[in-house]
Amino acid sequence: MLEQQVYVADAAIATALYLSMALGKPLLVEGPAGVGKTEIAKALANALDTRLIRLQCYEGLDATTALYEWNYPKQLLHLKLEETSTASEAEKEAVIFSEAFLLKRPLLQAITQHDRAPVLLIDEIDRSDEEFEAFLLEVLSDYQVTIPEIGSIKATHRPHVVLTSNRSRDLSDALRRRCLYHWIDYPSLEKELEIVRAKVPGIEADLAERLTQVMQATRTMSLSKIPGVAETLDWANALVALQATELNEQIVGETLGCFLKDEADIAAFKTELPRICMDYTD
Amino acid sequence: MHGLHGLKQDRVMAELEVEKLIVFCRELRAEGVSVTPSEAVTAASALQVIDTTDRNEVFLSLRSILTTSVDDFPIFEALFKRFWSRSTHKFVQRETLQNSTLRQQSNTPRQSPKNLAFFLEHWGSSFSGGAQPVKVPGASDTESLTTKDFSEFTNEELEEVSRLARRMVRRLARRPSRRWRPVRRGHRVNLRRSLRLSLKTGGELIELTYKERRPKRTKLVVLCDVSGSMDIYSRLLLQFVYGLQNSFAKVESFVFATSLARITGELKNKTYKNALDRLATNVRGWSGGTRIGASLAAFNAQWLRRVDSRTVIIILSDGWDTGEPEQLAEALALLQRRAGRMIWLNPLLGSTDYAPVTRGMQAALPYINVFAPAHDLASLRALEPHLVL
Numbered sequence A: 001m002l003e004q005q006v007y008v009a010d011a012a013i014a015t016a017l018y019l020s021m022a023l024g025k026p027l028l029v030e031g032p033a034g035v036g037k038t039e040i041a042k043a044l045a046n047a048l049d050t051r052l053i054r055l056q057c058y059e060g061l062d063a064t065t066a067l068y069e070w071n072y073p074k075q076l077l078h079l080k081l082e083e084t085s086t087a088s089e090a091e092k093e094a095v096i097f098s099e100a101f102l103l104k105r106p107l108l109q110a111i112t113q114h115d116r117a118p119v120l121l122i123d124e125i126d127r128s129d130e131e132f133e134a135f136l137l138e139v140l141s142d143y144q145v146t147i148p149e150i151g152s153i154k155a156t157h158r159p160h161v162v163l164t165s166n167r168s169r170d171l172s173d174a175l176r177r178r179c180l181y182h183w184i185d186y187p188s189l190e191k192e193l194e195i196v197r198a199k200v201p202g203i204e205a206d207l208a209e210r211l212t213q214v215m216q217a218t219r220t221m222s223l224s225k226i227p228g229v230a231e232t233l234d235w236a237n238a239l240v241a242l243q244a245t246e247l248n249e250q251i252v253g254e255t256l257g258c259f260l261k262d263e264a265d266i267a268a269f270k271t272e273l274p275r276i277c278m279d280y281t282d
Numbered sequence B: 001m002h003g004l005h006g007l008k009q010d011r012v013m014a015e016l017e018v019e020k021l022i023v024f025c026r027e028l029r030a031e032g033v034s035v036t037p038s039e040a041v042t043a044a045s046a047l048q049v050i051d052t053t054d055r056n057e058v059f060l061s062l063r064s065i066l067t068t069s070v071d072d073f074p075i076f077e078a079l080f081k082r083f084w085s086r087s088t089h090k091f092v093q094r095e096t097l098q099n100s101t102l103r104q105q106s107n108t109p110r111q112s113p114k115n116l117a118f119f120l121e122h123w124g125s126s127f128s129g130g131a132q133p134v135k136v137p138g139a140s141d142t143e144s145l146t147t148k149d150f151s152e153f154t155n156e157e158l159e160e161v162s163r164l165a166r167r168m169v170r171r172l173a174r175r176p177s178r179r180w181r182p183v184r185r186g187h188r189v190n191l192r193r194s195l196r197l198s199l200k201t202g203g204e205l206i207e208l209t210y211k212e213r214r215p216k217r218t219k220l221v222v223l224c225d226v227s228g229s230m231d232i233y234s235r236l237l238l239q240f241v242y243g244l245q246n247s248f249a250k251v252e253s254f255v256f257a258t259s260l261a262r263i264t265g266e267l268k269n270k271t272y273k274n275a276l277d278r279l280a281t282n283v284r285g286w287s288g289g290t291r292i293g294a295s296l297a298a299f300n301a302q303w304l305r306r307v308d309s310r311t312v313i314i315i316l317s318d319g320w321d322t323g324e325p326e327q328l329a330e331a332l333a334l335l336q337r338r339a340g341r342m343i344w345l346n347p348l349l350g351s352t353d354y355a356p357v358t359r360g361m362q363a364a365l366p367y368i369n370v371f372a373p374a375h376d377l378a379s380l381r382a383l384e385p386h387l388v389l
Helices: A011-023 A037-048 A072-081 A089-096 A106-111 A130-142 A173-178 A189-199 A205-220 A229-241 A249-258 A263-280 B002-030 B037-049 B055-066 B070-084 B094-101 B113-122 B155-173 B191-201 B228-245 B272-282 B292-306 B325-338 B359-367 B377-381
Strands: A027-030 A052-056 A068-070 A102-104 A119-123 A144-147 A151-154 A160-165 A180-183 B176-183 B210-215 B219-225 B251-256 B260-262 B311-316 B341-345 B370-372
Touching (some): A011 A160, A037 A052, A072 B191, A106 A144, A106 A151, A130 A144, A249 A263, B002 B055, B002 B070, B037 B055, B155 B228, B292 B325
Parallel strands (some): A027 A160, A027 A180, A052 A119, B341 B370
Antiparallel strands (some): A068 A102, B176 B210, B251 B260
């Protein structure tokens, strides 16, 4: 199923996703940056032909940005228009605190999706703070939110929830326990090659193999930012755009900004460049 | 007839599976992987939706349900292997199991001897996840005081240390966080609240309320080594701690040598001299030997609850420990898991020929986020960015 979505899945991912759907539990995906954690949710949404709702986490993310907020300008405008009406204060309040004045943020969107269960991607949960994690736990436990002015809203369809984390901080045990757990590591040479071929169809077989070898070798160097699969694909696309057919010192040197994003790393890589080129290029 | 019999057998099979699963969960717990009853229930229901004859599918399913971190994978895998071969081999080899129980229960990458050697070899170069020495700006200040070693300081110059601490703390306290709080006067209108208030006046916005960014709250816990080997520095670093204490509400300070003592109260004093006098009378083991591991373990036993992810732990010590390095590593691992950041200030790091080779220091390095010198004012100043979480 996932293969059709140009996502190179292995048995572990497939099993985890299957269980997550069969048991109705959120899936927590951990792993280093750039190995395709977010892609899992995208591929799942495509495969199920449903909407992907994404909540990008950051420090200080709170309920008003994640769940809902009232549309204040609209409320104000409405009150102005109704100034001359004879409606009582309570009636006015009931109107402006109705669903029409509600701005649905990702979590509420995911719960109120009418036609079918969407995929809810909660990206980089480790970047949010603990209060938000606790709040999220509450939402994920019964897929129900309470808005004081309206009342409780229960999920019409339980969303398929995928959480990702880069392990920049420890998630609470409570959250971990509520989720199925999956770990993605950097792919093996074979798998990465398969990914490059699937995602960059225009690439020549020989070039794909060599650039994957270089990437695998790069990951064994002691760099401060180890390139992920996303970087491999960027680089492959760049090489295709430059109509390169083979790797040599010059072309690698010109394009290494695609996969090394740190000044010191680039310097370290450049000293290794001749050796790498000897090993992996023509 | 046949159908009924088949049904019965199915149920027997299912019960067997569940029983086996419960035993498996129990063994996982014995190995230190905490499995809750609700996870066991989830696992049992998973067995009903997967192909239980496919060993790999069972393995992957149970792993994603019963583990909550990649750190538990090796244990799970070993136990799973043994568990599935049990029907053929009756005796379980306990030995292999015991090795894995000895693992440190921490989320940091486990430090095998090889890892540690690698770390020491590469420390100073970038090594993600490990400690890195802070670059001290070389002679950036005009005052010669900034680079003068503390051991050469006179009493008058000590006051400068307190001042520096207070300046740093004031700057830290001003950093805004991402969270809002309502205020009477501010720059951003708190629409939610204002609109609520406007209903009193028939929807006319008369009274505006405001909001502003909540200041970032970082808590500090300072553990200062006052043993003999630290004598020339500890007086001074205490001065620094005193400065922090008196301008930052959330500082807990402790001193340790052979035992641990909380000095938060003592340092809350009008003058440093008073504070020092009270300290001298109250703290035993002042300038004696050092048992860092035991002292930190004592801290953990009593004060660990004060530490959370918004807490920065600062340990001031030269790492000369007469206790067991294992105890130090264990205490630090526990502390690091709870704390937002671990900073180890080692005055000896200021001298160019120093390498952290003492057993205590070696045991500590894997659990330290920032390893920095603390021998002059410039090095203390360089600490500031690390105090913000």
